[in-house]
Amino acid sequence: xxxxxxxxxxxxxxxxxxxxxxxxxxxxxxxxxxxxxxxxxxxxxxxxxxxxxxxxxxxxxxxxxxxxxxxxxxxxxxxxxxxxxxxxxxxxxxxxxxxxxxxxxxxxxxxxxxxxxxxxxxxxxxxxxxxxxxxxxxxxxxxxxxxxxxxxxxxxxxxxxxxxxxxxxxxxxxxxxxxxxxxxxxxxxxxxxxxxxxxxxxxxxxxxxxxxxxxxxxxxxxxxxxxxxxxxxxxxxxxxxxxxxxxxxxxxxxxxxxxxxxxxxxxxxxxxxxxxxxxxxxxxxxxxxxxxxxxxxxxxxxxxxxxxxxxxxxxxxxxxxxxxxxxxxxxxxxxxxxxxxxxxxxxxxxxxxxxxxxxxxxxxxxxxxxxxxxxxxxxxxxxxxxxxxxx
Amino acid sequence: xxxxxxxxxxxxxxxxxxxxxxxxxxxxxxxxxxxxxxxxxxxxxxxxxxxxxxxxxxxxxxxxxxxxxxxxxxxxxxxxxxxxxxxxxxxxxxxxxxxxxxxxxxxxxxxxxxxxxxxxxxxxxxxxxxxxxxxxxxxxxxxxxxxxxxxxxxxxxxxxxxxxxxxxxxxxxxxxxxxxxxxxxxxxxxxxxxxxxxxxxxxxxxxxxxxxxxxxxxxxxxxxx
Numbered sequence: 001x002x003x004x005x006x007x008x009x010x011x012x013x014x015x016x017x018x019x020x021x022x023x024x025x026x027x028x029x030x031x032x033x034x035x036x037x038x039x040x041x042x043x044x045x046x047x048x049x050x051x052x053x054x055x056x057x058x059x060x061x062x063x064x065x066x067x068x069x070x071x072x073x074x075x076x077x078x079x080x081x082x083x084x085x086x087x088x089x090x091x092x093x094x095x096x097x098x099x100x101x102x103x104x105x106x107x108x109x110x111x112x113x114x115x116x117x118x119x120x121x122x123x124x125x126x127x128x129x130x131x132x133x134x135x136x137x138x139x140x141x142x143x144x145x146x147x148x149x150x151x152x153x154x155x156x157x158x159x160x161x162x163x164x165x166x167x168x169x170x171x172x173x174x175x176x177x178x179x180x181x182x183x184x185x186x187x188x189x190x191x192x193x194x195x196x197x198x199x200x201x202x203x204x205x206x207x208x209x210x211x212x213x214x215x216x217x218x219x220x221x222x223x224x225x226x227x228x229x230x231x232x233x234x235x236x237x238x239x240x241x242x243x244x245x246x247x248x249x250x251x252x253x254x255x256x257x258x259x260x261x262x263x264x265x266x267x268x269x270x271x272x273x274x275x276x277x278x279x280x281x282x283x284x285x286x287x288x289x290x291x292x293x294x295x296x297x298x299x300x301x302x303x304x305x306x307x308x309x310x311x312x313x314x315x316x317x318x319x320x321x322x323x324x325x326x327x328x329x330x331x332x333x334x335x336x337x338x339x340x341x342x343x344x345x346x347x348x349x350x351x352x353x354x355x356x357x358x359x360x361x362x363x364x365x366x367x368x369x370x371x372x373x374x375x376x377x378x379x380x381x382x383x384x385x386x387x388x389x390x391x
Numbered sequence: 392x393x394x395x396x397x398x399x400x401x402x403x404x405x406x407x408x409x410x411x412x413x414x415x416x417x418x419x420x421x422x423x424x425x426x427x428x429x430x431x432x433x434x435x436x437x438x439x440x441x442x443x444x445x446x447x448x449x450x451x452x453x454x455x456x457x458x459x460x461x462x463x464x465x466x467x468x469x470x471x472x473x474x475x476x477x478x479x480x481x482x483x484x485x486x487x488x489x490x491x492x493x494x495x496x497x498x499x500x501x502x503x504x505x506x507x508x509x510x511x512x513x514x515x516x517x518x519x520x521x522x523x524x525x526x527x528x529x530x531x532x533x534x535x536x537x538x539x540x541x542x543x544x545x546x547x548x549x550x551x552x553x554x555x556x557x558x559x560x561x562x563x564x565x566x567x568x569x570x571x572x573x574x575x576x577x578x579x580x581x582x583x584x585x586x587x588x589x590x591x592x593x594x595x596x597x598x599x600x601x602x603x604x605x606x607x608x609x610x611x612x613x614x615x616x
Binding site: 176179180182183184185186187188190191194195214218221222229232233240243244246247250251253254277280281284 | 400402403406407409410413471472475476491492493494495496497580582583585586589590593598599603605606
């Protein structure tokens with residue numbers, strides 16, 4: 001009975017119960033009914049032997065039959081009794097079936113009605129998503145059985161959102177605390193280079209390494225901070241997509257030329273609501289990745305089209321493709337397909353996870369549509385007019 | 392040219408001051424909000440490099456009280472706090488520029504230079520940056536000595552970027568100064584003109600002199616990243 005819904009279970013159980021009681025009732029009724037019929041028959045048969053009209057009371061119906069008629073009656077009577085019994089038996093079963101079916105139908109609707117709180121409850125629970133974890137709570141003003149349940153779910157949600165919040169804050173705070181020492185290190189290195197331009201090759205080497213790593217750390221800290229602050233950015237700009245794409249391509253033309261990759265833009269003009277800076281970041285990161293992980297002489301195509309109120313943006317490259325086992329993970333923070341290579345390319349491993357976070361904030365989705373040795377297509381789907389009122 | 396550096400991290404303050412002195416500015420230092428507030432009311436300075444997290448009077452408060460009586464002193468915010476909110480709040484309160492920690496001293500110098508650059512005299516109408524030049528009077532653009540045909544808006548953008556070279560200029564700022572604030576509701580209507588300007592300059596120069604720092608603005612000149 002696992003695959004049946006709750007409503008059907010109640011209906012079937014009710015119908016079964018009613019059917020069983022009807023059958024028992026039916027059998028008992030038939031048993032006693034046929035007993036009385038038979039005793040009536042016996043009486044008539046007994047009576048025919050004794051003297052006729054002996055002691056009929058005043059208020060009894062008096063039927064006078066001739067001997068021939070009476071003989072006929074007597075011969076037909078047991079037959080008639082038998083027919084009645086059969087009729088009684090059959091009708092009993094028909095009625096049982098009808099009553100069972102009817103009560104089953106009624107049970108279906110009644111249980112549907114009384115299960116309404118459950119449906120409301122699960123609809124509310126479905127509303128809870130990552131984005132609204134902080135605000136989403138279930139209604140505790142419900143029937144007693146669910147009251148305790150929604151209370152415990154609410155408590156769980158609260159703990160969960162606190163944990164998420166704490167994690168976000170921790171990242172933000174840690175990155176924040178790293179900024180002043182980093183600023184100090186960077187300023188010191190800059191100053192040293194200016195004040196002592198002629199140092200020994202060993203010192204110059206050390207300084208160069210320190211500079212490079214400080215740069216890397218600064219970059220990392222900046223992205224971490226950006227990520228922890230994403231939610232505070234208003235997402236209410238009206239954005240025309242194709243000028244934005246054009247600008248991303250303009251920004252990345254030097255990189256593309258360096259890597260001998262050609263950039264193409266196709267698709268239709270469309271607009272959407274969101275954060276200009278954040279969505280720019282999404283497109284920039286996707287195209288930048290597509291250029292970096294491409295082959296020499298390859299191409300990157302970015303296209304945009306509208307599909308039932310959604311802006312669908314595809315970034316296709318001609319790179320070597322992403323192995324299937326990595327596909328699920330590439331949007332995870334610090335995940336890298338090829339660790340040595342991406343470090344050599346200067347990444348910190350947060351580009352795609354930033355994309356994922358931003359798209360999630362805009363109630364959209366991002367995924368790898370296809371990836372083979374001929375190239376990879378990443379598709380971003382964004383609602384043109386998100387429902388939520390933000391700021 | 393007199394600058395004031397307000398920063399509570401002593402070593403950083405000293406290094407910033409040292410590098411700015413090297414660049415030829417007179418630099419005073421304050422390590423907390425109260426002394427900075429006293430210093431500002433006692434002595435005139437042209438530019439203040441201001442950290443927001445200060446013991447005593449808070450940096451933002453300091454900025455507001457300064458702006459209530461003085462609109463000419465330039466203020467460059469140097470902050471380690473939340474990037475987005477601080478930047479918006481700081482610029483709204485009257486700061487001229489914003490630089491997040493950690494930063495390069497070169498970058499800071501370029502921003503300072505951009506802010507304290509004296510207004511151009513009548514004869515000084517030629518703006519240059521590398522092989523690129525723009526004549527503010529005839530409104531002619533030359534790339535490597537060859538004229539580049541720009542639309543009126545493109546020329547306006549280029550002029551503004553060159554006037555503020557070394558400092559990223561946001562789209563909002565460009566809209567306000569080049570467009571007179573009259574644009575449609577789209578956040579990025581200026582984008583088309585910038586992209587087209589950049590393509591033309593690139594065709595003339597062989598490289599794109601304009602850099603786009605996401606979330607900060609467009610930049611001509613200044614130190615390389």
